[in-house]
Amino acid sequence: MSELLKTKLHAKHQALGAKMVPFAGYDMPVQYPMGVMKEHLHTREKAGLFDVSHMGQCFIFADDGTFETAARALETLVPADIQSLKPGQQRYSQFLNDEGGILDDLMISRLGFEGHTHKLYLVVNAGCKADDFMHLATYMPPGITIDVADDTLSLIALQGPKAVDVLSQFNPAVRDLTFMNSIDIPLTPTIWCHVSRSGYTGEDGYEISVKHDDVQTLTDMLLAHEDVEMIGLGARDSLRLEAGLCLYGHDIDTGVSPIEAGLFWSIQKHRRSANAGYKGAARVAADIADKSTKRLVGIQPEGRAPAREHTEIQDLDGNTIGEITSGGFGPTAGGPVAMGYVARKFTKAGTPIQLIVRGKPRAAKVVKMPFAPHKYYRG
Amino acid sequence: MSVYFTEDHEWIKVDGDTGTVGISPYAAKQLGDVVYVELPEIGREVGKGDEAAVVESVKAASEVYAPVGGEVTEVNQTLEDAPETVNASADGDGWFLKMKIADASELESLMDEAKYKEYCDGL
Numbered sequence: 494m495s496e497l498l499k500t501k502l503h504a505k506h507q508a509l510g511a512k513m514v515p516f517a518g519y520d521m522p523v524q525y526p527m528g529v530m531k532e533h534l535h536t537r538e539k540a541g542l543f544d545v546s547h548m549g550q551c552f553i554f555a556d557d558g559t560f561e562t563a564a565r566a567l568e569t570l571v572p573a574d575i576q577s578l579k580p581g582q583q584r585y586s587q588f589l590n591d592e593g594g595i596l597d598d599l600m601i602s603r604l605g606f607e608g609h610t611h612k613l614y615l616v617v618n619a620g621c622k623a624d625d626f627m628h629l630a631t632y633m634p635p636g637i638t639i640d641v642a643d644d645t646l647s648l649i650a651l652q653g654p655k656a657v658d659v660l661s662q663f664n665p666a667v668r669d670l671t672f673m674n675s676i677d678i679p680l681t682p683t684i685w686c687h688v689s690r691s692g693y694t695g696e697d698g699y700e701i702s703v704k705h706d707d708v709q710t711l712t713d714m715l716l717a718h719e720d721v722e723m724i725g726l727g728a729r730d731s732l733r734l735e736a737g738l739c740l741y742g743h744d745i746d747t748g749v750s751p752i753e754a755g756l757f758w759s760i761q762k763h764r765r766s767a768n769a770g771y772k773g774a775a776r777v778a779a780d781i782a783d784k785s786t787k788r789l790v791g792i793q794p795e796g797r798a799p800a801r802e803h804t805e806i807q808d809l810d811g812n813t814i815g816e817i818t819s820g821g822f823g824p825t826a827g828g829p830v831a832m833g834y835v836a837r838k839f840t841k842a843g844t845p846i847q848l849i850v851r852g853k854p855r856a857a858k859v860v861k862m863p864f865a866p867h868k869y870y871r872g
Numbered sequence: 873m874s875v876y877f878t879e880d881h882e883w884i885k886v887d888g889d890t891g892t893v894g895i896s897p898y899a900a901k902q903l904g905d906v907v908y909v910e911l912p913e914i915g916r917e918v919g920k921g922d923e924a925a926v927v928e929s930v931k932a933a934s935e936v937y938a939p940v941g942g943e944v945t946e947v948n949q950t951l952e953d954a955p956e957t958v959n960a961s962a963d964g965d966g967w968f969l970k971m972k973i974a975d976a977s978e979l980e981s982l983m984d985e986a987k988y989k990e991y992c993d994g995l
Contacts, residue, residue, distance in 0.1 A: 529930040530905035727904075727931050797908045797952070799928055822907040822930045829908075851910070851926065 500546035501647050501705045502712055509723055516726060517619035519547040524725040532728035533824040536694055537865065540653040541724035541732075542715055548648055549622030550702060552604075552640040553613040553633070560603065560611040566637045567613060569771050570628070572751060573601065574761035575613070581605025583673045583689055585759050587751050588617075588628060593776020594747035595754065596628060597621035598739065600700075602689060606677035614675075614687065616648065616700070618741045632772075647708035652698035652732075654868065655720040660688070660699055663714070667699065672869040684711055690870060693729070695736025695863055697870045735823045735830060737791060737862025743802060744789060744818040744832060752780035753834070755789045787815060788840045791862035792831040794820075798850055799829040800857065805849040806833055814839050817848065825865040835859065876939065876982035879991065883963060884939040884982070891973045895927065895936060898992050900962035904929045906955045911947040911969060918942065918971070920978050925968045927958060940978035942971040 497520040506513065511522035522544065524532060535541055555562035564575040573586035583602040587595045600616040617625045622643070629639045651660055661668040663680040667688055670676060675689035680701075687702040703711050715721050730740065739745045745754045750773070760777065763769070767778035780786050794800050804817040820831030831848075839846060842861045847854040875885045881899035884891040900906065910926040918924050918938040925936040947969045950957055958966040973979070983991060 523931075524904065528904050530907075533930070731930055797955070798910065799908055799933070801933060822928070824930065 498547070500544055501708045502544045502546065502649075505709060505712060506544065506723070511723070511725060514726070517547055519619060521547060522723070522725040524727045525723055527722060529725070529727035529731065530824050532722065532724045533731050535722050536653045536696060536724055536728060536732055537825050538654065539720040539722070540651055540655040540659050540698070540718070541694070541728070542712065542721050543650040543652065543724050543729055544647075544712075545650050545700070546647040546708070547619035549615075549617040549619065549625060550642040550646050550648060551615050551617075551626065551629070552638075552642060553615065553629070554611055554638055554640070556636045556638065558611055563611060563613050563637060564603075566633050567601065570632055571599075571601065572760040572764050572769070572771055572774070572777055574764050575601060577761070578603040580610040581674050581676060583675055583691060585673075587745075587756065587759070588625060589751070589771065589773030589777075590747060591772050592747075593750040593773030593780070595741075595745045595749060595751060596747060597625050598741055598745060598756075599625070600689075600691065602675050604677065604687075605675060609677070614702075620742060645705060646702050647705050648700065648702050649708065649712060649715075650692050650694075650698060650700045651715060651721070652692045652694040652696045652724075654697060656696070656698040657870070659715065659718045659721055662718075669872070671872040672697075680711060681714070683707075686711070693736070693738055694732035695738070695865055695867045696732075697868045730819075731821055731824060734819050734821060734832070735825055735863060735865040736867060737832065737864065739789070740819055749789075749834070750776050750780045750786075752777055753786050753788060757781070785837050787834045787836055789818070789832055789834055790840050791860045791864065792817065792820070792833055792846070792848070792857050793860040793864075794829040794831060794848055795856040795858070797828060798855060800831050800848040800850055800855070804831070804833075806835055807847045807849060807854065808839065809845060809847060811847075811854075814846065823864050830864045831857075832862065875985060876979055877985070877988035877991075878937065878939045878982055880937050882936060882939050884979070886973065886976075886979065889973050889976070890945070891940065891942065891971050892967050893924065893936070893939060893969050893971060894967040895958065895962055896988070896992075897962040900959050900966070903927060903934060903958075904931070906958040909951040909955045909958065909968065911951065912944045914944055914947060916944045918944065927955075936968055938971070939982055940971075941974045943974070944969050944971050946970040
């Protein structure tokens with residue numbers, strides 16, 4: 494077995510008493526002494542700080558120095574419209590294979606800093622990053638540079654209603670930043686960061702890309718605020734599930750298209766045709782037209798019993814109609830929450846279904862997501 | 873009244889031929905916040921090591937095994953509405969079930985409190 498990798502905050506996690514677990518090749522904190530439940534609620538009520546440095550970060554830019562060339566190149570691999578990104582703007586998208594299956598989901602930003610607005614900045618999942626970087630290296634045309642930043646940059650996320658008050662003490666410019674926009678600013682006179690108003694908890698908050706050498710200092714400064722607590726992967730998972738956000742390898746993978754996964758919203762209008770010019774476009778267009786494909790839906794089990802991943806979903810007659818892909822207890826929802834794929838005629842909110850938990854059918858229904866309202870700051 | 877422990881961190885308090893079963897404070901702490909407990913039907917016969925109940929935290933579900941064989945005579949209804957009692961009082965109010973012990977000699981293979989403490993220290 495190969496040695497687990499460590500983020501630059503590894504010693505900090507240990508010093509805080511975190512329970513460490515292997516995750517995507519890294520030794521990561523699953524929870525701190527506070528526990529998953531309290532960490533989750535703290536993030537929803539105040540501000541949680543997450544070490545997400547295991548995620549992959551890279552920059553893509555064209556030798557000709559234009560944004561358009563880099564954007565056009567990336568648009569061959571993702572459904573999202575990249576060319577229309579304004580400086581500082583960020584979009585969620587997916588890498589698709591030729592069959593339209595999802596290779597990974599990712600965040601794509603156009604840098605907003607003067608002199609760098611021709612560059613794209615990508616954040617990809619830890620578990621997929623090696624394959625993603627290989628995918629980019631394989632398919633980016635000559636004249637495009639892929640600059641992987643894992644050796645230089647850490648990534649932390651500050652999430653929750655107090656995130657804005659905490660971070661604006663370091664630089665008031667973050668206050669007016671709106672959801673899915675980013676800026677490059679100093680948070681101290683010497684620590685420059687790429688700060689985006691985004692995250693994966695459903696809360697208002699920020700993701701902060703910072704040099705490896707500065708991440709410990711910045712983390713200590715943020716943790717010094719009484720409203721900020723370090724939050725582990727356990728609560729990160731329950732937060733994103735309540736927010737109705739997909740987790741790669743669970744809710745999405747190469748077996749599903751973005752349309753089946755309910756990610757239609759992430760594909761801008763003129764990118765929905767079979768000849769949109771990206772890998773998998775034909776499948777995306779076909780799935781938009783085909784009203785029979787399965788769909789990812791929110792599922793609310795009745796009672797208190799959580800329905801976990803791989804739980805069988807049946808109609809009321811006992812026929813298998815799908816499977817839970819993420820499920821657990823939602824601390825904010827105050828009960829079990831889940832998402833899973835069901836055959837198309839069962840996708841309507843309110844549709845009664847049953848879940849086979851430990852061999853016994855349990856009542857549940859299809860519901861609209863999210864389970865906890867999104868609190869994004871849109872200005 | 874004597875108390876015995878299993879390697880899976882269940883405890884059984886024995887009073888005559890009645891055993892009260894729960895999970896140890898060590899196990900409760902490892903599980904984290906308990907959000908759901910599934911209890912067996914009264915009258916169910918369980919063998920030593922059979923799944924007798926299920927305890928779920930935010931992240932995962934775990935089985936609770938019968939430390940010895942017997943018939944379930946009572947379950948702790950409190951846990952259905954207040955599963956957090958398991959965290960608050962794993963070795964007291966957070967008990968799971970009572971059983972009529974079928975064969976008291978099965979208790980001999982379990983650990984006493986001192987041995988169990990030693991066992992946990994070694995984990």
